[in-house]
Amino acid sequence: MTDSDIISNFLKSVDVKSNEKVFSEFQLVLKVLRYPKKQIVLKENQIGQFAYLIIEGAARSYYLHNGLEVHTWFSFEGEFIGSLRNHDGLPSRETVELLEDSILLSFDMMRIKELMKIFPEITNFIYPVINEYAQFLEDRLFYTHLKSAKEKYDALIAYQPQVLRRVPLTFIASYLGISRETLSRIRAK
Amino acid sequence: MTDSDIISNFLKSVDVKSNEKVFSEFQLVLKVLRYPKKQIVLKENQIGQFAYLIIEGAARSYYLHNGLEVHTWFSFEGEFIGSLRNHDGLPSRETVELLEDSILLSFDMMRIKELMKIFPEITNFIYPVINEYAQFLEDRLFYTHLKSAKEKYDALIAYQPQVLRRVPLTFIASYLGISRETLSRIRAK
DNA sequence: CCAATCATTTGATCTATGTCACAAAATCAT
DNA sequence: ATGATTTTGTGACATAGATCAAATGATTGG
Numbered sequence: 001m002t003d004s005d006i007i008s009n010f011l012k013s014v015d016v017k018s019n020e021k022v023f024s025e026f027q028l029v030l031k032v033l034r035y036p037k038k039q040i041v042l043k044e045n046q047i048g049q050f051a052y053l054i055i056e057g058a059a060r061s062y063y064l065h066n067g068l069e070v071h072t073w074f075s076f077e078g079e080f081i082g083s084l085r086n087h088d089g090l091p092s093r094e095t096v097e098l099l100e101d102s103i104l105l106s107f108d109m110m111r112i113k114e115l116m117k118i119f120p121e122i123t124n125f126i127y128p129v130i131n132e133y134a135q136f137l138e139d140r141l142f143y144t145h146l147k148s149a150k151e152k153y154d155a156l157i158a159y160q161p162q163v164l165r166r167v168p169l170t171f172i173a174s175y176l177g178i179s180r181e182t183l184s185r186i187r188a189k
Numbered sequence: 190m191t192d193s194d195i196i197s198n199f200l201k202s203v204d205v206k207s208n209e210k211v212f213s214e215f216q217l218v219l220k221v222l223r224y225p226k227k228q229i230v231l232k233e234n235q236i237g238q239f240a241y242l243i244i245e246g247a248a249r250s251y252y253l254h255n256g257l258e259v260h261t262w263f264s265f266e267g268e269f270i271g272s273l274r275n276h277d278g279l280p281s282r283e284t285v286e287l288l289e290d291s292i293l294l295s296f297d298m299m300r301i302k303e304l305m306k307i308f309p310e311i312t313n314f315i316y317p318v319i320n321e322y323a324q325f326l327e328d329r330l331f332y333t334h335l336k337s338a339k340e341k342y343d344a345l346i347a348y349q350p351q352v353l354r355r356v357p358l359t360f361i362a363s364y365l366g367i368s369r370e371t372l373s374r375i376r377a378k
Numbered sequence: 379c380c381a382a383t384c385a386t387t388t389g390a391t392c393t394a395t396g397t398c399a400c401a402a403a404a405t406c407a408t
Numbered sequence: 409a410t411g412a413t414t415t416t417g418t419g420a421c422a423t424a425g426a427t428c429a430a431a432t433g434a435t436t437g438g
Contacts (some may be wrong), residue, residue, distance in 0.1 A: 135273045137326040
């Protein structure tokens with residue numbers, strides 16, 4: 001897939017009904033990035049103005065706590081990396097690192113906000129994206145809240161089965177808040 | 190405060206810049222509700238079309254798990270009750286019950302969605318609300334993720350100090366995923 | 379204002395899960 | 409390929425926090 005294929009696929013998917021002018025302006029704030037495994041997309045405490053959609057690949061998000069990496073989420077195709085707070089000039093609480101060679105679609109949020117002032121109709125196709133993202137967060141919050149290690153593990157598998165296939169056990173254990181030994185034993189049934 | 194004071198305060202706070210027509214149409218989908226303590230606002234598995242903003246009072250959200258109430262959140266003045274999934278016709282995962290006599294502002298989301306089709310400019314003042322809500326969820330998700338009982342307790346106190354004053358210990362323990370005995374001991378330092 | 383209910387505390391065990399230590403297996407780089 | 413490094417699995421032991429029990433303290437409704 002070429003870069004422009006990726007961009008036009010995305011624009012099709014959000015159902016842009018705006019005029020040609022908006023359409024072409026909007027393309028300019030999108031950029032396709034191809035990064036190798038282990039590339040760091042966002043650093044903890046860093047202020048960034050970009051949102052990234054994973055077109056292909058996977059990423060892990062974590063923060064350092066007493067020198068240890070505590071994982072907060074794993075992202076795959078079709079999911080956004082980076083949090084909304086970044087787009088309001090607040091520093092990132094997490095580091096995001098790619099787990100595989102990946103293709104990302106970056107959104108220059110600064111420029112999108114400026115565009116929104118000029119073409120208010122852009123809101124109409126940003127809105128569903130934010131709305132869906134918020135529902136996605138509600139889901140995560142609900143499943144994250146389950147307490148026993150086994151329940152959280154099962155929920156993660158049910159909700160994101162690819163985690164098991166694509167993420168090292170150590171990271172999953174850190175995400176679930178249990179030791180890797182315990183996770184290893186849970187899996188051994 | 191009269192009902193119309195409450196409504197106009199809200200409309201002022203979201204900074205409606207639309208024309209008079211939209212303004213008056215929008216008022217019709219808002220309704221002020223005054224409920225006593227223990228009133229159930231939303232039942233688990235129920236499909237509802239309303240969002241509620243707490244003007245005054247407090248609420249707890251929980252779901253039943255093995256016959257026990259597992260708390261997922263406590264809400265106070267200025268916060269929304271009910272999740273976005275409800276507005277898309279999905280059943281609620283939680284029951285929401287008032288902890289105090291409360292004043293709520295209800296939003297008929299069905300009718301708001303219809304209004305959005307007729308007056309697309311409404312999106313411009315729904316959008317910041319959803320955006321803020323999503324950021325609020327990101328915050329919750331981040332703090333909820335901390336694992337040790339003590340850390341979660343401290344984060345809750347830092348993030349929502351009123352919880353300690355206005356919510357029974359038993360509910361807080363259920364929220365933190367620890368027994369009330371342990372929470373009692375943590376507090377005793 | 380008092381009985382009755384409900385919420386919190388404290389003590390004595392018990393258990394799931396953490397920690398440490400090392401072995402086995404998988405993955406990576408030259 | 410093959411040795412090196414990183415990831416996963418298993419055993420022995422320690423411990424935070426669960427559970428059970430029962431006393432004390434706070435709220436509520438008649």
